[in-house]
Amino acid sequence: MKSWDSPTLPSLGTGGLVPSIFNSSSGELQPATVSDTAQMYVCGITPYDATHLGHANTYLAYDTLNRALRDAGIKVHYVQNVTDVDDPLLERAKSTGADWSQLAQTQIELFRTDMQALRILPPDEYIGVVETIQEIAEACKQLLESGFGYWVESEDGKADLYFDCRVAEQNSAWKLGEVSGLTPGEMIALFAERGGDPDRLGKRNRLDPLLWRAKRENEPSWSTTIGEGRPGWHIECSVIGAKFLDAPIQLSGGGSDLLFPHQEMSAAHSAALLGKRWSQCYSNAGMLHLDGEKMSKSRGNLVFVSSLLREGIDPRVIRLALLNHHYRSDWEWQQADLDHAKGRLNRWLNWSASRFQETKSTDSNFALVKAMRNAVSNDLDTPSALELVDWRVLSETPASAIELAAINALLGIELD
Numbered sequence: 001m002k003s004w005d006s007p008t009l010p011s012l013g014t015g016g017l018v019p020s021i022f023n024s025s026s027g028e029l030q031p032a033t034v035s036d037t038a039q040m041y042v043c044g045i046t047p048y049d050a051t052h053l054g055h056a057n058t059y060l061a062y063d064t065l066n067r068a069l070r071d072a073g074i075k076v077h078y079v080q081n082v083t084d085v086d087d088p089l090l091e092r093a094k095s096t097g098a099d100w101s102q103l104a105q106t107q108i109e110l111f112r113t114d115m116q117a118l119r120i121l122p123p124d125e126y127i128g129v130v131e132t133i134q135e136i137a138e139a140c141k142q143l144l145e146s147g148f149g150y151w152v153e154s155e156d157g158k159a160d161l162y163f164d165c166r167v168a169e170q171n172s173a174w175k176l177g178e179v180s181g182l183t184p185g186e187m188i189a190l191f192a193e194r195g196g197d198p199d200r201l202g203k204r205n206r207l208d209p210l211l212w213r214a215k216r217e218n219e220p221s222w223s224t225t226i227g228e229g230r231p232g233w234h235i236e237c238s239v240i241g242a243k244f245l246d247a248p249i250q251l252s253g254g255g256s257d258l259l260f261p262h263q264e265m266s267a268a269h270s271a272a273l274l275g276k277r278w279s280q281c282y283s284n285a286g287m288l289h290l291d292g293e294k295m296s297k298s299r300g301n302l303v304f305v306s307s308l309l310r311e312g313i314d315p316r317v318i319r320l321a322l323l324n325h326h327y328r329s330d331w332e333w334q335q336a337d338l339d340h341a342k343g344r345l346n347r348w349l350n351w352s353a354s355r356f357q358e359t360k361s362t363d364s365n366f367a368l369v370k371a372m373r374n375a376v377s378n379d380l381d382t383p384s385a386l387e388l389v390d391w392r393v394l395s396e397t398p399a400s401a402i403e404l405a406a407i408n409a410l411l412g413i414e415l416d
Contacts, residue, residue, distance in 0.1 A: 001082065001108075001126050001127060001128045001131060002112075002126065003080075003112065003115075003122035003123055003126035004112040004113075004115050004116040004120075004122050005116055005122070006121055006122050007116075007119040007121070007412070007414075008408075009067070009070065009121070009408075009409055010405040010406075010408050010409045011405075011409070012071055012402070012405060012406055012409055014073075015369075015370070015373065016068070016070075016072035016073060016373060017068075017071075017072055017373050017377035018031050018032060018033065018069070018072045018074065018377065019031075019032045019065060019068040019069060019072070019376065019377040019380065020032065020377065020378060020379055021065065021251065021281060021283055021379060021380070022283065022328060022379050023281045023282060023283065024179075024180075024181075024256075024259055024282045024283060024284045025178065025179050025180075025181060025281075025282045029379055030280075030281060032065060032068075032069060032074075032250060032251060032281070033069065033074055033250045036073070036075060037074065037075045037076075037077065038069050038074050038076050038077070038250045038251070039077045039079075039245045039246065039249035039250050039251075040062065040065070040066070040076060040077070040078045040079070040249065040250060040251045040253065041078075041079045041080070041237070041241045041245060041249055041251070041252050041253070041279070042058075042059070042062045042078070042079075042080050042123070042252075042253040042254060043237060043252075043253070043254035043255075043258055043262065043263075044080045044081045044082045044083065044126075045082060045083070045107075045108075045111055046083040046084075046086055046088050046089055047082060047083075047084055047089065047103070047104045047105075047106075047107035047108045047111065048088060048089045048092040048093070048103060048104070048107055049092070049107070049302060050107040050108070050110050050111040050114070051110065051111045051114040051115070051304065051305045051306065052302040052303060052304050052305070053288050053302075053303045053304075053305065053318075053322070053333060054255065054287065054288045054294075054302075055111070055305075056114070056118060056305050056318065056322060057285055057286070057288055057322050057325075057327070058253075058254065058255045058285040059115065059120050060120065060319065060322050060323065060327075060412075061253070061285040061327035061380060062078075062253050062283075062285075063120045063412065064323075064327070064376065064380045064382060064410075064411075064412075065251070065253075065283075065380060066078060066121050067121065067376075067409060067410055067411075067412065068373075068376045068377055068380070068410065071373065071409055071410060072377075076124075077124055077244070077245060078121075078123040078124050078125075079123055079124065079125045079127065079240065079241060079244045079245055080123040080125070080126055080127075081127050081129065081236060081237055081240045081241075082104075082108060082127065082128040082129065083129055083236065084101075084104040084105075084108065084128040084129050085100070085104070085129050085130055085220055085230055085231075086129070086233055087195065088195075089103065089104055090219060090220075100220065101130075101220070108128075110306055113306070114305040114306055114309070117305070117309060117315040118305065118315050118318060118319055119315070119319070119412045119414070120412075124244075127240045127243075127244075129231060129236045129240075132236065132239060132240055132243070133222045133224065133230070133231065134222075134224055134225075135239050135243060136231045136235055136236055136239045137212070137222070137225055137226045137231075138224075138225060138226075139235060139238065139239045139269075139273055140161055140211045140212045140226045140231070140235060141225050141226045142273060143161075143163065143211060143269070143272055143273065144161060144226070146272070147164075147167055148164055148167055148168055148171075148172075148272045149161050149162065149163055149164065149211055150162055150164055150204065152200065152201075152202040152203055153202060154202075156216070158214040158215070158216065159214055160210060160212065160213050160214050161210070161211040161212035161226065162203060162204075162208045162209065162210055162211060163209050163210075163211050163235075163265070163268065163269060163272075164204055164205065164208055165205050165207050165208050165209075165268060166204065166205055168268050168272050171272075172268070172271040172272045172275070173275065173276050173277045174267055174268045174270075174271035174272070174277070176207070176268075177264075178267075179259065179260070179263050179264040179267045180259050180260035180261075180264045182260055184207070187207055187260060187261070187264075188206055188207065190260050190261065191206075191207055191260075191261050194257065194260075194261055194262075195233060195261070196209060196261055197210070207261075209232060209233075209234050209261060209265045210232035210233070211231070211232050211235050211269075212226050212229055212230070212231060212232060212235075213229050213230055213231075213232060214228070214229040215227075215228040215229045215230075233262065234261065234262055234265035234266045234268075234269060235266075235269050237262070237266040238266045238269035238270045238273060238278070239273075241266075241270070241278070242270065242273065242274060247270060247274050247276050247277065247278050247279075248276060248277050248278060248279055248280050249278065249279050249280070250279070250280055250281060251279060251280070251281045251282075251283050252266075252267075252278065252279035252282050252283070253282075253283040253284070253285070254284060254285070255284060255285050255286075255287065256284040256285065256286055256287055256328075256330075257287065257294075258284065259282065263282050266278070267279065267282075284328070285327050286325075286326075286327065286328050286329045286330040286331065287330045288330075288331065288332075288333050289330065289331065289332045289333065290302070290303060290332070290333050292332070294330075303333060305318060308338075313338065314342075314345065316345055316413050316414070317338060317341045317342050317345055318338075318341070319411075319412060319413060320341035320344055320345055320386070320413065321337040321338055321340070321341035323382040323385075323386060323411060324337065324340070324341065324382070324383055324386055325383065326379075326380070326381065326383055327380050327382070328379070344386070344390070345413075347390075347393050348389065348393060348407075348413070348415055349415060351392075351393040351398075351399050352399045352415035352416065354398040354399055355398060355399040355400065355401065355404065355416075365400040365402050365403055366402065368388060368389070368392050368403050368406065369403065369406040371388050372385045372388055372406055372407075372410055373406075373410065375388060376410050376411075382411065385410065385411060386411070389407060389411075399415075404416055
């Protein structure tokens with residue numbers, strides 16, 4: 001599956017810092033990588049309501065990390081999936097009378113357009129579940145044959161394949177709760193809320209997740225070595241990730257609502273399939289709220305990037321509004337965020353217009369670059385980086401080429 005065109009990424013020369021990132025599992029900051037390469041997997045969209053600002057906030061966070069790593073001279077291998085067949089997508093298609101596949105493709109294309117407008121660096125591999133069905137089925141078969149999977153019959157006579165968490169704890173490099181840090185009681189409450197089925201009869205353990213759903217009437221299905229049907233949610237990221245990346249990767253990222261069950265269970269599947277832990281760091285972006293509640297497709301309280309763009313909002317304004325909040329924070333979206341970002345962009349553009357054609361940059365020019373690098377490398381502290389530029393603008397010192405390049409390379413805001 002194609003992704004989108006990459007924006008130009010200026011080089012700032014030497015001096016970039018390896019960023020530290022917060023590990024949700026350990027609760028501590030750690031280097032994003034300790035070598036000259038970084039493998040990064042970020043969970044992608046389920047394409048039935050793209051792209052709302054919650055999406056944009058998450059992918060902007062890992063875009064910032066991607067930029068910081070590249071500025072430090074680190075080679076980045078970035079993979080992102082698309083959950084282009086799953087219950088929420090099918091439910092939306094049914095409720096609107098749309099063809100599920102066409103709905104998915106329309107929303108994926110909208111997501112691509114929005115990401116390109118926001119100047120998000122594209123993943124090296126952008127992979128849909130539908131194009132990986134056979135590989136996922138083979139992985140499910142492997143888990144079944146190695147004792148990690150078991151069949152559960154339902155009242156309609158169908159048998160679905162489930163993953164046995166207890167067996168995985170006893171026979172793999174994964175322990176329940178090591179990714180999310182939650183207690184079993186906390187997990188069960190979230191499991192039901194986030195697509196799990198803790199009360200299904202016939203399951204060995206309430207937290208066991210679905211691996212493969214047998215064919216049902218009026219649902220898409222594929223003929224595979226594990227039977228006719230379609231994948232569960234968590235196994236897709238395990239298989240897509242392992243297809244392109246070598247465990248343990250440096251970072252698995254996504255919104256904070258994915259830490260459990262999605263990242264937890266994907267880690268369990270990966271450990272069972274690969275014989276080792278999947279990621280050295282589990283990273284999570286915060287949630288955006290609107291009218292006092294988390295932006296979510298189920299509530300319908302969404303602000304869409306495409307709607308803002310149609311209103312004539314400069315995509316740089318949207319980017320600045322999001323960058324003004326730390327990526328891990330939960331916060332309330334307000335019109336004031338856009339108004340503040342508009343004013344900031346106008347001030348920056350006026351400043352950049354004062355750029356003089358110097359033969360070489362001065363120490364003061366490099367001081368801003370160094371300070372911005374320090375801020376971004378410290379757990380992606382973009383609010384501080386924005387304030388550093390604000391102070392430079394207020395100094396009324398003409399903009400230099402290296403400063404404009406740094407704003408572009410590290411923050412993704414092109415002022416030239």
